[in-house]
Amino acid sequence: xxxxxxxxxxxxxxxxxxxxxxxxxxxxxxxxxxxxxxxxxxxxxxxxxxxxxxxxxxxxxxxxxxxxxxxxxxxxxxxxxxxxxxxxxxxxxxxxxxxxxxxxxxxxxxxxxxxxxxxxxxxxxxxxxxxxxxxxxxxxxxxxxx
Ligand SMILES: [Zn+2]
Numbered sequence: 001x002x003x004x005x006x007x008x009x010x011x012x013x014x015x016x017x018x019x020x021x022x023x024x025x026x027x028x029x030x031x032x033x034x035x036x037x038x039x040x041x042x043x044x045x046x047x048x049x050x051x052x053x054x055x056x057x058x059x060x061x062x063x064x065x066x067x068x069x070x071x072x073x074x075x076x077x078x079x080x081x082x083x084x085x086x087x088x089x090x091x092x093x094x095x096x097x098x099x100x101x102x103x104x105x106x107x108x109x110x111x112x113x114x115x116x117x118x119x120x121x122x123x124x125x126x127x128x129x130x131x132x133x134x135x136x137x138x139x140x141x142x143x144x145x146x
Contacts, residue, residue, distance in 0.1 A: 009040045011047075046057050053109040060101030068094020 016025055026032040043098045066088050066107025075086025 004028050004033050004036065004040075004044075006032065006036070009036065009044075011044060049109040053105045055107070056105035058101055060098045060105065063101060064094040064096075064098030066094075069098055 003012045003014060003025040004027075005012060005018035005021065005023045005025055007018060008021045010018055010020045011028075012019055012025050017023070018025055071090025071093060072087050075083050075090060077083070078086055079129070
């Protein structure tokens, strides 16, 4: 259960009082939490995104090394040319897997962090257009008056 502080916007793992400022905690999916400024959510998503990306990157290293080592071990008892081929191929495969997951983590985090921002931006763009259109009509009598 994740809760957010209404005072300092720190994310808390449950509880009723913030562990930083003793402020009141609300559920992240409650109406009170949604009323908090968008910048709070954005920074939280960046925080979580960075953490998630780090975990995936570590997993990528472990996975790549694991697959590489497994392939290397498997290729050792093979016949003369194939043991070397398998050995090198395993290193390349492990490295390729790491690269794939590493880059995937970057892309995934970017999508995840900015996904909600995109929706917000669209709404913001619409709100800006709506505010600009009537203003243009209002601007005419104003400019005549001055
Ligand atoms: Zn707090």
